[in-house]
Amino acid sequence: MAKNMAAVERYVRFAHRDQILYGRVEGDIIVALEGDPFTAPRETGETFPLQGVRLLAPCRPGKAVCVGLNYKNHAAEMKQELPSEPVLFLKPPTSVIGPGEDIIFWPMVGRLDYEAELAVVIGRTCHRVSQEEAGDYIFGYTIANDVTARDLQKKDGQWTRAKSFDTFLPLGPYIVRGVDPTDLPVQAYLNGRLRQDGRTSQLIFPIPYLVSFISQIMTLLPGDVILTGTPEGVGSMEVGDEIEIRIPGLGSLVNRVAAPGHPSRP
Numbered sequence: 001m002a003k004n005m006a007a008v009e010r011y012v013r014f015a016h017r018d019q020i021l022y023g024r025v026e027g028d029i030i031v032a033l034e035g036d037p038f039t040a041p042r043e044t045g046e047t048f049p050l051q052g053v054r055l056l057a058p059c060r061p062g063k064a065v066c067v068g069l070n071y072k073n074h075a076a077e078m079k080q081e082l083p084s085e086p087v088l089f090l091k092p093p094t095s096v097i098g099p100g101e102d103i104i105f106w107p108m109v110g111r112l113d114y115e116a117e118l119a120v121v122i123g124r125t126c127h128r129v130s131q132e133e134a135g136d137y138i139f140g141y142t143i144a145n146d147v148t149a150r151d152l153q154k155k156d157g158q159w160t161r162a163k164s165f166d167t168f169l170p171l172g173p174y175i176v177r178g179v180d181p182t183d184l185p186v187q188a189y190l191n192g193r194l195r196q197d198g199r200t201s202q203l204i205f206p207i208p209y210l211v212s213f214i215s216q217i218m219t220l221l222p223g224d225v226i227l228t229g230t231p232e233g234v235g236s237m238e239v240g241d242e243i244e245i246r247i248p249g250l251g252s253l254v255n256r257v258a259a260p261g262h263p264s265r266p
Contacts, residue, residue: 140177145243
């Protein structure tokens with residue numbers, strides 16, 4: 001991936017009154033866009049204070065392609081052998097929530113885990129691309145929490161049910177362009193205490209390889225996301241807990257755990 005990155009830009013998707021819009025962040029101001037940021041966006045001329053809107057998940061992925069066991073230490077803590085190829089699974093778009101929204105501890109779930117991850121946001125239709133071309137198809141990066149029903153993952157053997165519940169994919173708060181993703185810290189804080197602390201330089205399969213590999217299998221569309229894996233230190237959450245995922249340069253993604261029908265905030 002090229003080291004000469006463009007100037008850093010941040011994009012958001014947000015709700016203001018009865019509107020849902022995309023925008024480019026300039027300091028404390030959001031410059032509204034016509035349509036999404038992936039297809040030649042134009043500025044509308046409207047601006048909004050960043051603190052005066054509700055931030056949503058920064059994109060609406062048609063699919064989230066997730067990579068399991070992509071950090072050596074995480075594979076070890078899960079008592080799994082290192083994969084020879086990326087281990088892939090999908091999360092549905094109905095699992096996506098944004099910053100500040102509740103992760104629901106559903107009745108079917110016995111143990112609810114957090115997994116801090118860097119997510120790649122695709123910007124162009126991507127099919128059968130090479131590793132050298134992969135960067136041209138990446139729009140930017142965001143923060144993800146691959147919430148998992150760990151007991152169901154172990155029970156089922158395959159991961160679809162454990163990973164797919166509504167609210168099990170917090171994303172945000174921004175899509176950031178112009179950052180170098182090759183050595184970013186990836187951290188999880190549970191109720192303010194550091195639980196995960198890895199770096200993307202520890203990935204078994206780096207980002208260009210993942211984009212190329214996945215594109216040989218399925219067409220990636222603008223707004224789709226790739227979750228690149230989680231470092232060691234995954235653990236459980238309970239109702240009332242606050243989970244924060246931090247990636248310096250990308251921001252902080254904070255969500256609370258709530259019971260069905262009992263929101264954590266008014």
